[in-house]
Amino acid sequence: RFGLARAAGAVSTWGLKHVFRRPAANFPGKLALYIDSELIADLRGRVSSSICVVGTNGKTTVTNLLADALQDAGRTVICNRTGANLDSGVATALLHGKPSDAGVFECDELWLAKILPFLQSDYVLLLNLFRDQLDRVGEIDHIQESIAAALEKSPRTALVYNADDPLCQAIADRVRNPCVPFGVESGLGLQQNTVADARMCQRCSTMLDYQWRQYGQLGSYECPACGFSRTEPL
Secondary structure, three states, X not given: OHHHHXXXXXXXXXXXXXXXXXXXXXXXXXXXXXXXXXXXXXXXXXXXXXEEEEOOOOHHHHHHHHHHHHHHXXXXXXXXXXXXXXXXXXXXXXXXOOOEEEEEEEOOOOOHHHHHHHHOOOEEEEOOOOOOOHHHHOOHHHHHXXXXXXXXXXXXXXXXXXXXXXXXXXXXXXXXXXXXXXXXXXXXXXXXXXXXXXXXXXXXXXXXXXXXXXXOOOEEEEOOOOOOEOOOOO
């Protein structure tokens, strides 16, 4: 199945690029996954280490910045730079890539559960979570559960997360994976709107107290009732 999947990916890539003049960023992997559902696991040996970038906003930018930084440091990189962030996009990037030092993969929040268990990445970088595309992904608690479930199936993966976001902090608090918090450490002085996706505590639903805020629910927060709070960045 693996050999047939690779052949199908190669033929479809050639056809898309040379006949239809398309970038072939998604379909070759989609076709190959129909043939070999464990294709990502079969190909993960092409990278010595890897990171998955997830979050509502900024995935493509951060993914490309990380890939550029690694390449500038002399590393070879496989990356789905076009933003094809489903399992088919990650599979396509691996099919097209040569053995490399690192893999940097943008992943859709819900599709991480179909990518990480096979890829077993060294890191998941969680940027932020906001209500977005509710017709497709549902409410944020569904996304949180999906990300946490993905991490449970890859126990050696370290979660690098935005501690300024209580929605990300809640995921870090519930998983057993190694966790590394990052944050801005100060407010940005921006005018605040009255809408936030996580105004209440993720544990007990008490209103959060903020020392300062960046935008939305991001900032330095603490629950006066149960103690749920922002972890100080390392």
